Amino acid sequence: MDENLDNLVICSKCHTVHKKIDLPYKKVAKCAVCGNKLYSDVENAFYKAVSYSVTALILFVVANLYPIIKVYIGSNQSILTIPSMVATLFDENFYVVGSIVLVVIFIAPLSVIFSYLALWVLTYFKIYKNFSKHIISFLMVSRNWAMVDIFGVSILVALVKLFGYAQIQPGVSAYALVLFILVDLIFLKSIKPVELWTYFSRAYDGK
Amino acid sequence: MMENRYIRCPYCGSVNYNKDEVIYCRNCHNKIGSKVEANLHTAWAMLVTAVIFYIIANIYPILVIDKFGVTSQNTIIGGVIALWDEGSYPIALIIFFASVFVPLLKFFLILYILTNYKKPKKGSKKVDQAKLYHFTEIIGPWSMIDVFVVSILATVVHFGNIKITAGIGATAFVLMVFFTMLSAMSIDIRLIKEGASGN
Incomplete structure (x- = not known):
């Protein structure tokens, strides 16, 4: 009855319960x-996520500072940046759409990045154990x-809609955004909760 | 067999002991499930709200185009048909898939889970239900494509003589996505996990 729950893992897809084993370097455990x-491999996955979250942060800042695309229609020119998009929605009184867009493409991605960094700092110094738990949950x-x-x-869909009417030029942020998405999908979103909890236990309790 | 003794926290993924009562995750302290019936009511309420917003989003324009003083309005389906007529078949299909098909599919999947949890099933059927739930969680956010497209167009086509703005349908649509995600999240994981087998 008193098995250590940390030694178990439940598949997020089909909810099958598995016993956890230590994996060799670069090996992956899959649901039976x-x-x-x-x-x-837990250490590997976490440190990868932390180091790439620094990369992601730099890319995200660039993606927000410079134009993603420049659009020319006749003699008119306009640019697309994430802040300008949110500002336009608020200017036109679309507060609900603006707020949700702000959360899903600005606040939530930044929260993920800062959660990884905060977790790394806290576990490195082995401080604020309970707060670290909340960070994992928030993450x-x-x-x-x-x-x-x-x-x-x-953006690609919108560009296709504009192709017949406008000239489109990619901005600096377009490249930063593509790289950010790749880093996000490959390293930040792919880490499994059980990997974080195992890292957490090892960092604080040495288990 | 240890299938029903454990439950996965939907917030942080930790393994917890399953009980027939309110469980607080041992790691993140979030409530994993209140009474199953109460959770069902929440999921139903969220689903019905989402369906109402989906209907509104399809009736009212999602995109308003003001070109040299002439205003035209596009609903979601109207936009898909216009794209199809222009020959942009892949984009028409993407918008149709993300804005019409995915929300409907998600409604039906949640409805299926909410109406079938009490029916006795063999293990494999319940595992299928867990997979369905997982699938709804993955596809749900993709409905946001149309909202983003409208937001992008409203930002870059904003000149004196030609202007695109979001319509009321966009607000209804974004709320529909929001409530559908909340409905899926409100489903007590215990309703669908019972078929999982231990290994």
Whole structure:
């Protein structure tokens, strides 16, 4: 009855319970029923996520500072940046749409990045154990609401709609945004909760 | 078999002991499930709200184009048809898939889960239900494509003689996505996890 719950892992896809084992370097544990990834080498996964969150932060700042696209229609010119998009929505009194867009393409992705960095600092100094738990929980929730990847696809769709009427030029941020999406999908969103909890236990309790 | 003794926290992924009562996650202290019936009511309420917003989003224009003083309005379906007529078949299909098909699919999947949890099923069927739930969580946010497209167009086409603005439909649509996600999140994980088998 008193098995250590930290030694178990439940598949997020089919909810099958598995016993956790230590994996060799770069190996991945998959669900025996549905084949979904359960966890990988924990230290490796966490440190990768932390180091790439620094990369992601730089890319995100660039993606927000400079234009993503420049649009020319006749003699008119306009630019698209994430802040200008949110500002336009608020200017036109679309507060609900503006707020939700602000959360899903700005606040949530930044929260994910800062959660990784904060978790790394706290576990490095082995301080504020309970606060670290809340950070992991917050990280998991904010990850679900971060939709920069969907925003990237939307830009392509919008461009196709504009092709016949306008000249379009990609801005500096377009490249930064593409790289950010790749880093986000490959390193920040792919880490499994069990990997974070195992890292957490090892960092604070040495287990 | 240890299938029903454990439950996965939907917020942080931790493994907890399953009980037939309110459970607070041992790691993040979030409430995993209040009484199942209460959770069902929340999920139903969110779903019905989402459906209402979906209907509004499809009736009212999502996009308003003001070109040299002449205003035209596009609903979601109207936009898809216009794109199709212009020959932009892949984009018409993407918008149709993300804005019409995905929300409907999600409604039906949540409805299926909410109406079928009491029916006795064999293990594999319940595992399928868990997979369905997982699928709804993955596809849900993709409905936001149309909202983003409208926001982008409203930002870059904003000149004196030609101007695109978001319509009331956009607000209804974004609220529909929001409430659908909340409805899926309100489903007590215990309703669908019972078929999971231990390994």
